[in-house]
Amino acid sequence: MRILLLVFIASAIIFAALAAMFPEVLLNPGTLMNAHHSLQKECLSCHKPLAGVSSVRCIKCHKQSDIGVRNVAGVVLPKNPTKAQFHRGVSASSCTDCHTDHRGVDAAKAIKQYKHEALSRFQQKECMVCHLNKKPQDALHRYTLGNCSECHGTTKWKPATFDHDRYFRLDADHRANCVTCHTEPGNYKKYTCYNCHEHSQSRMDYKHLKEGISNYQNCMKCHRDGNKEEKDGGVREGQKGGDDD
Amino acid sequence: MWNSVLIQRTLPLTISYLLLIIAAISFDCLLHIAHLAWIGRYLGFTGTAFLVFSFGYSARKKKLMRNGTLKFFLWVHCKAGWIGTLMILVHSGIHFNALLPWMATALMLVVTGSGHVGQYLLKKVRDEVKLKMKQLGAAVTDDDFDRQQYWDILTVRTLEKWRTMHMPMVSILMALTLIHILSITFFLNWR
Numbered sequence: 324m325r326i327l328l329l330v331f332i333a334s335a336i337i338f339a340a341l342a343a344m345f346p347e348v349l350l351n352p353g354t355l356m357n358a359h360h361s362l363q364k365e366c367l368s369c370h371k372p373l374a375g376v377s378s379v380r381c382i383k384c385h386k387q388s389d390i391g392v393r394n395v396a397g398v399v400l401p402k403n404p405t406k407a408q409f410h411r412g413v414s415a416s417s418c419t420d421c422h423t424d425h426r427g428v429d430a431a432k433a434i435k436q437y438k439h440e441a442l443s444r445f446q447q448k449e450c451m452v453c454h455l456n457k458k459p460q461d462a463l464h465r466y467t468l469g470n471c472s473e474c475h476g477t478t479k480w481k482p483a484t485f486d487h488d489r490y491f492r493l494d495a496d497h498r499a500n501c502v503t504c505h506t507e508p509g510n511y512k513k514y515t516c517y518n519c520h521e522h523s524q525s526r527m528d529y530k531h532l533k534e535g536i537s538n539y540q541n542c543m544k545c546h547r548d549g550n551k552e553e554k555d556g557g558v559r560e561g562q563k564g565g566d567d568d
Numbered sequence: 569m570w571n572s573v574l575i576q577r578t579l580p581l582t583i584s585y586l587l588l589i590i591a592a593i594s595f596d597c598l599l600h601i602a603h604l605a606w607i608g609r610y611l612g613f614t615g616t617a618f619l620v621f622s623f624g625y626s627a628r629k630k631k632l633m634r635n636g637t638l639k640f641f642l643w644v645h646c647k648a649g650w651i652g653t654l655m656i657l658v659h660s661g662i663h664f665n666a667l668l669p670w671m672a673t674a675l676m677l678v679v680t681g682s683g684h685v686g687q688y689l690l691k692k693v694r695d696e697v698k699l700k701m702k703q704l705g706a707a708v709t710d711d712d713f714d715r716q717q718y719w720d721i722l723t724v725r726t727l728e729k730w731r732t733m734h735m736p737m738v739s740i741l742m743a744l745t746l747i748h749i750l751s752i753t754f755f756l757n758w759r
Contacts, residue, residue, distance in 0.1 A: 324630075327739045334743030342668060342747060349668040350751050366755070375757020425665075 353425030356433050358395075369424070378418040387415050409453050417441060439477040448472060463501055467511075492548035496521075516542045577691060581684045588650060588680065592657035599658070608659050615655030616745065622648035646687060653680045668751070672744035679741055682734045686727070693724045 342349045347363040355363055362368045371377040384395050391407030393399045413420075420441055426432040439447055450471035451458065457480070458464055458471075467474075474485035487493055497504075504514045516522045531539040539545075599605050625645035627633050633641075653676055660673045 327735055330736050330739040331743050334740045335746055338668065338743055338747045339750075342751060348666075350666050350755075352665050354665075370755050372754055373756075373758055375755070 351425065354427050355424055356426075356430040357428045358430060359424060360428075376419050376423075378416045381418040381422070382415055385418075387411065405452060412443075412446060413441065436478070450475075473511075490547075491543055494549045496549045514543075577688050581688050584650070585681060585684050588654055589657070592654055595654070596658050596661055605661070608661050611655040612659040615652045615659055616749075618648045618652030618655060622646075622652060624648075642690075646683065649680060649683055653677070668744065669748045672741065672748055675737060675741045675744060679734070679737050682730075682737060686730050686734060689726055689730050693726055697724075 338349075346366050350366070351363065359369075369376050369380050371380065387410060390410040391400065391403045391405075421435055421437050422433060423435055424433050446452070448470055454471065458467075474483045476484045491497070499519075501511070503518050504516065505511050506515055506518065507513045517524050517527070527539065531537070596605075596608065599607055622645045624633070625638075625641040628636065628638060628641040656673065656676055660669065
């Protein structure tokens with residue numbers, strides 16, 4: 324028993340000493356990114372004992388006002404106003420909200436999913452400040468303005484969270500380009516139904532007046548899909564519709 | 569063929585050991601598929617608890633506990649050890665980074681394998697002693713035999729030799745486990 328205890332104590336001392344001397348081999352849970360390679364033996368550069376990674380230790384090297392402007396060595400970086408502006412707008416103690424390490428040499432893999440709740444309400448509407456190059460250049464997005472959050476959630480781009488059926492169900496007859504109905508660039512709240520041969524102004528005037536309907540400028544108030552039958556009126560909450568012809 | 573040593577003794581224990589590895593891989597895969605891989609982190613706690621619990625057998629042998637048969641404690645030791653090893657294997661996952669925890673995992677597999685060998689040796693010695701007693705004319709039931717002879721069986725040279733390997737490996741495993749737990753405690757954010 325005594326021998327076993329000695330074996331235990333001796334092993335523990337040896338392994339503890341080896342761990343302290345070679346933490347990058349014995350304790351490192353993953354390769355550090357390239358820029359932190361020189362810190363692989365300096366665990367306490369980032370880690371506070373019993374408290375994990377401390378943003379205070381990040382700021383020691385990465386001054387908030389210098390992010391996106393110059394690197395740790397003081398060398399001026401290529402201009403990246405988005406990066407600089409973004410980092411100045413967040414709290415100095417929030418580095419670990421987005422950044423981690425031990426995920427390999429590529430720094431891009433050490434970015435965690437960003438929590439948009441950390442942004443102010445104003446910043447949350449200014450999606451393009453950070454997602455500058457993310458806007459697709461397809462027909463759908465060409466007419467959109469900066470507020471991505473009207474159609475997209477904050478966890479992933481696809482699928483878009485916007486549900487057109489809430490306002491009007493796009494059946495087989497209505498699978499047109501967005502600009503066919505939404506003629507005002509960037510303003511998807513305004514629409515017209517008169518751009519199709521099916522719904523000419525004069526024909527609609529005739530049909531509705533014949534039925535005694537005089538207030539028919541907001542088509543979606545009664546027609547939530549391609550059916551001809553009149554639906555119960557009432558614009559749904561938050562919806563502004565209207566013909567702009 | 570069914571009475572051969574291979575079939576009766578080594579095959580069940582070999583299957584038990586291989587089943588352990590297969591179960592660990594399957595469980596780990598299932599957790600990843602279900603996006604529950606984070607559970608593996610906490611299996612370190614439960615696995616260690618099971619392995620510590622299995623030391624009740626050592627306490628019983630040292631007569632720190634006096635209730636319960638040695639056979640029962642050995643059974644608990646084997647089962648708790650198997651379950652604890654499974655949990656630690658899932659906890660380790662298929663990540664090959666820090667060397668120290670991997671040394672602990674590898675040694676744990678060796679110790680578990682050694683434990684299976686010990687089970688084989690114990691059964692072999694037990695059967696041989698029982699046979700000799702019958703040859704000498706003693707008529708004992710299984711329960712009587714276990715009560716009377718279990719302690720003596722443990723002192724048989726074969727098992728003594730096996731213990732000189734098994735026990736030091738357990739001590740080194742405990743040291744590795746302790747350093748691993750201390751290092752995790754040191755670097756983790758406990759707030």
